[in-house]
Amino acid sequence: MSPKTLYDKIWDAHVAHEADDGTCLLYIDRHLVHEVTSPQAFEGLRMAGRKVHAPDKTIAVPDHNVPTTEGRENPEQMPEDSRIQVAALDKNAKDFGIHYYPVSDIRQGIVHIVGPEQGWTLPGMTVVCGDSHTATHGAFGALAHGIGTSEVEHVLATQTLIQKKSKNMKVEITGKLQPGVTAKDITLAIIGETGTAGGTGYVIEYCGEAIRSLSMEGRMTVCNMAIEGGARAGLIAPDETTFEYVKGRPHAPKGAQWEAALNWWKTLYSDDDAHWDKVITLRGEDIAPVVTWGTSPEDVLPITSTVPAPEDFQGGKVEAARRSLDYMGLKPGTPLSEIEIDTVFIGSCTNGRIEDLRAAAQILKGKKIKDGMRAMVVPGSGLVRAQAEEEGLADIFKDAGFEWRLAGCSMCLAMNPDQLAPGERCAATSNRNFEGRQGRGGRTHLLSPAMAAAAAITGRLTDVREIMAQQPEAMHGDA
Numbered sequence: 001m002s003p004k005t006l007y008d009k010i011w012d013a014h015v016a017h018e019a020d021d022g023t024c025l026l027y028i029d030r031h032l033v034h035e036v037t038s039p040q041a042f043e044g045l046r047m048a049g050r051k052v053h054a055p056d057k058t059i060a061v062p063d064h065n066v067p068t069t070e071g072r073e074n075p076e077q078m079p080e081d082s083r084i085q086v087a088a089l090d091k092n093a094k095d096f097g098i099h100y101y102p103v104s105d106i107r108q109g110i111v112h113i114v115g116p117e118q119g120w121t122l123p124g125m126t127v128v129c130g131d132s133h134t135a136t137h138g139a140f141g142a143l144a145h146g147i148g149t150s151e152v153e154h155v156l157a158t159q160t161l162i163q164k165k166s167k168n169m170k171v172e173i174t175g176k177l178q179p180g181v182t183a184k185d186i187t188l189a190i191i192g193e194t195g196t197a198g199g200t201g202y203v204i205e206y207c208g209e210a211i212r213s214l215s216m217e218g219r220m221t222v223c224n225m226a227i228e229g230g231a232r233a234g235l236i237a238p239d240e241t242t243f244e245y246v247k248g249r250p251h252a253p254k255g256a257q258w259e260a261a262l263n264w265w266k267t268l269y270s271d272d273d274a275h276w277d278k279v280i281t282l283r284g285e286d287i288a289p290v291v292t293w294g295t296s297p298e299d300v301l302p303i304t305s306t307v308p309a310p311e312d313f314q315g316g317k318v319e320a321a322r323r324s325l326d327y328m329g330l331k332p333g334t335p336l337s338e339i340e341i342d343t344v345f346i347g348s349c350t351n352g353r354i355e356d357l358r359a360a361a362q363i364l365k366g367k368k369i370k371d372g373m374r375a376m377v378v379p380g381s382g383l384v385r386a387q388a389e390e391e392g393l394a395d396i397f398k399d400a401g402f403e404w405r406l407a408g409c410s411m412c413l414a415m416n417p418d419q420l421a422p423g424e425r426c427a428a429t430s431n432r433n434f435e436g437r438q439g440r441g442g443r444t445h446l447l448s449p450a451m452a453a454a455a456a457i458t459g460r461l462t463d464v465r466e467i468m469a470q471q472p473e474a475m476h477g478d479a
């Protein structure tokens with residue numbers, strides 16, 4: 001048998017039919033659904049008089065539009081278009097008999113946090129959702145990617161998807177990370193290296209010692225941004241860390257089925273002599289805590305750098321940088337650590353998990369946010385929120401001056417009441433920083449939860465290691 005990559009193995013295990021031109025019909029194991037990209041798909045089924053083919057493999061949760069303040073069960077809290085989408089999901093979930101976590105359910109949250117948390121996402125699966133950050137689930141060694149609304153309808157109706165195979169790309173992060181450097185810094189640093197188009201046409205497998213040593217939360221952060229690097233999906237081969245995380249989750253296999261699943265999962269790795277179409281290697285030791293300065297995730301630099309000048313770039317990027325700097329209101333040569341911010345957002349499917357909250361709280365413990373700062377923590381799910389309360393993290397945030405919100409996409413995108421006003425500048429743990437992403441005229445700097453916490457304290461983009469130096473015990477933490 002010829003050697004295969006992990007992607008090849010999962011792909012081959014799911015091909016139901018292959019046409020002469022290489023187009024395949026793939027079987028889909030899990031279909032995640034949210035309120036924004038599903039209404040027309042369900043409407044299509046209704047019009048055709050069809051059912052959902054595999055309701056037991058279809059999981060829905062409202063997340064993008066929902067307010068994150070108390071009392072949100074009251075539909076009056078939402079603008080009309082959001083209210084219509086959430087009400088449609090409520091009705092569709094009931095009418096079509098799919099799994100559903102309404103806002104009143106403690107398990108509600110961002111779809112990419114809920115899926116893994118509930119054990120819906122498992123190694124070796126194909127996972128799709130009408131959402132580009134479905135890549136997150138690749139952290140389990142699942143082939144996971146976003147689909148469009150017409151494909152949502154196709155998967156609902158048939159539990160299959162028409163796909164062409166992508167090429168194989170390996171991104172290896174060798175060695176160990178320096179203190180203060182996190183999964184978010186890794187994933188931003190990779191995009192800084194490859195650009196937002198570097199992964200176009202590929203499925204990326206992340207590997208190497210620095211990736212292996214990440215928790216599942218960290219691995220999800222890395223895979224979450226595969227799409228920002230242009231890739232179809234990101235993958236990490238499952239290992240003991242994965243199995244440990246999955247074991248005992250509500251929808252994970254149990255007993256003899258667990259043993260059988262584990263036997264298969266242990267075969268899910270890229271063979272030594274597998275063929276790679278593209279390989280990128282970074283040294284873990286070389287990665288610094290980073291922030292973005294522009295309006296693309298590839299506009300990333302170590303926090304110790306200065307704002308670049310358009311002339312530092314070549315080709316089309318010169319004009320793009322000029323426009324970015326103009327929109328961001330930044331002057332070339334300004335130290336990044338002198339950029340003042342007025343808003344801090346900790347949350348999103350990139351960094352809204354328990355470990356992210358722990359990392360931020362570790363920096364904030366016993367400290368206050370800068371006067372006048374608007375700072376919010378939006379846990380990725382109701383269960384993350386409950387756990388953070390139990391661990392005392394919520395109190396650390398609240399004592400520091402943060403708002404402690406209910407779960408949802410929130411300020412990651414401006415589709416709900418949590419938005420930036422024009423000209424406001426936000427340190428955000430989310431994954432996109434394009435113009436208007438967090439509100440019209442809003443300015444976004446992407447960074448890790450620990451870096452966001454540091455910025456909240458000082459009121460400017462800040463090297464988290466400065467704060468860590470004042471609290472020596474943190475230097476040895478894994479945050």
Ligand SMILES: CC(C)[C@H](C(=O)O)[C@@H](O)C(=O)O
Pocket residue numbers: 036037064130131132133146413
């Ligand atoms: C609304 C949804 C379709 C969108 C996506 O696909 O990514 C959103 O989640 C985002 O992050 O921009």
Ligand code: SF4
Pocket residue numbers: 063064110112131133348349350408409412413430431
């Ligand atoms: S948290 Fe942000 S990136 Fe993630 S699904 Fe929601 S809007 Fe998209």
